[in-house]
Amino acid sequence: MSRTLGFKLGAIALLMLLLLIPLLMIDGLVDERQGLRHQVLQDIARSSSYRQQITGPILVLPYVKTTHVWKTREQTGERYTEERQQQGKLYFLPERFELDGQVSTELRARGIYEARLYHSDSLIRGQFRLPARFGLGDDLGFYSFGTPFLAVGISDIRGINNDLKLRLNGQTLSFAPGTHDSRFGDGVHVPLPALDSQGGQVLDFAFDLKLQGTEQLDVVPVGRDSRVSLKSDWPHPSFVGEYLPSRREITAQGFSAEWQTSFFATNLEETLRGCEGQSLCQGLFQRSFGVSFVDPVDQYLKTDRAIKYALLFIALTFATFFLFEVLKRLAVHPVQYALVGLSLALFYLLLLSLSEHLPFALAYGISATACVGLIGFYVSFVLQSWQRGLGFAALLAALYGMLFGLLSAEDYALLMGSLLVFGVLGSVMVLTRRLDWYGVGRSA
Incomplete structure (x- = not known):
């Protein structure tokens, strides 16, 4: 060359x-x-609400367990009993959990940047089947119980857009702020009437939840049999989490999806027991699935x-x-x-x-x-x-x-x-x- x-x-x-x-x-x-x-998207979410995760409902029963321990005095050798009390909570997951939601989206703009918000209108219903004697058997006599309550974890409670009312066996009860249990994070709870500890009690529940969020909506399938159905006008869903939909349909007008899980797949009872002593039950939150509303055309x-x-x-x-x-x-x-x-x-x-x-x-x-x-x-x-x-x-x-x-x-x-x-x-x-x-x- x-x-x-x-x-x-x-x-x-x-x-x-x-x-x-x-x-x-x-x-x-x-x-x-x-x-x-x-940064602008985070500012918009900060002024409205972040991504949402629904955890629950979970029935919580506070208790005080009283036991007597025999002891011996060193000086006299006399035996006596000492009373000890231990505080705790029993947790019951629904036998059946259903969520039927309709989700609409909207754009919020700040300058040239836009953030996509969603509004979900959901009906949550199901049933609790409490075990006989609360599953404590012959030890039931050592327990005294406080006021039971239903806890629903909602990751950003600012997004709640309706007055929550629980329909329980024909009664209507009002929710109160806070889950009343730190391991479920933020959310709401509702005090329940006294429970029958002898026979297996059946509690049918239902409530409407209108929720606003950004980017993503997640659900923790807390039921022994969980069924979740979501419909939306968003045509570009991204299904996320531990479980994919059992059925889904995506068109230019939106999507519909259904999830179905069981205790065999989620192992939530074991997960909940593993959270004992923890201030926040991360293992429970990780057993979730949902849909992302982020625009794929970036x-x-x-x-x-x-x-x-x-x-x-x-x-x-x-x-x-x-x-x-x-x-x-x-x-x-x-x-x-x-x-x-x-x-x-x-x-x-x-x-x-x-x-x-x-x-x-x-x-x-x-x-x-x-x-x-x-x-x-x-x-x-x-x-x-x-x-x-x-x-x-x-x-x-x-x-x-x-x-x-x-x-x-x-x-x-x-x-x-x-x-x-x-x-x-x-x-x-x-x-x-x-x-x-x-x-x-x-x-x-």
Whole structure:
């Protein structure tokens, strides 16, 4: 290879490395704008309500256990009994737990940023079957019981939008703030009438819960048989948690999903016993499932992914430019390569700024059209022919189309990128199969 051609290729490689500087600056700007948006979203959630998790209802029965321990006095050897009292709580999970919810979403804007809030209108119902003698057997006589209550954990009680009333065996009872038990976190509770400790008592319960939240709604399936049904106008749900829906249907108008679990799958009784002595029962909260309402079309994420392909994109454009140069015997100055490269880098800045105000696909189309038009106009004069400039612009537009396909196809991005690079390499080899590279260097 002649020295002139070697210098030319070296200059092109150096230009590509120098173009990394504006690309890294734009990538840093993407991170900065993304962080600013996240801060605004948190501010909106802080002034309304955060993501919500419903835990319960769980029936709690406080008790005092009194036992007598025989002791002996050291001086006289006389035996006597000492009374000891131990405070605690018995926990009973529902035999059947059902939640039927309708969820609607809305946008709250602050400046150019938007946060998606949801409003759930749910009917929660089920049944408790208390074991005979509360499962204590012959030890029941050692226990004295306090006022039982029903606890419902709600992670952010600011989102409660209705006056909660419990319907229990035909009675209507009012909820009070706080779960009355720290291991369930924030929420509400309702005192219950005295329970029959001798026979197995059946308690049918139901209450309506209107809840506002952001980002995500989770439910802990506390029943021996738990059934949860959610319907929403949100067409892009992301199902999260420990259990996937047993049935789901997603359309452009929204989604519907149903979950069904049992004690065999959740093992919540064992989990609840394992929380004894803990101030907060994290194991119980982790046995949850739900749906995320986060918009999957994140313009910052897609812009960041586009920048990751920038070096490959510039290399392919420079390779096309170089092929025009060597095949048509033209002399293109490195400064002209640099101007084309800066135009390619400017595309990502346009994409970032426009996508904050327009849908990503439209912002991408406008940015790509502007860059293709500018480069095509400039290259027409560099290559001394508007036909060549038009052909170069068409190839560049095809590259932008392929890049958009890579951004849209998350699961097949690697496959499509590999095929693209292989196709470009094959095209270069076919076009230059009869080219005398030593002759190119001498003529240059």
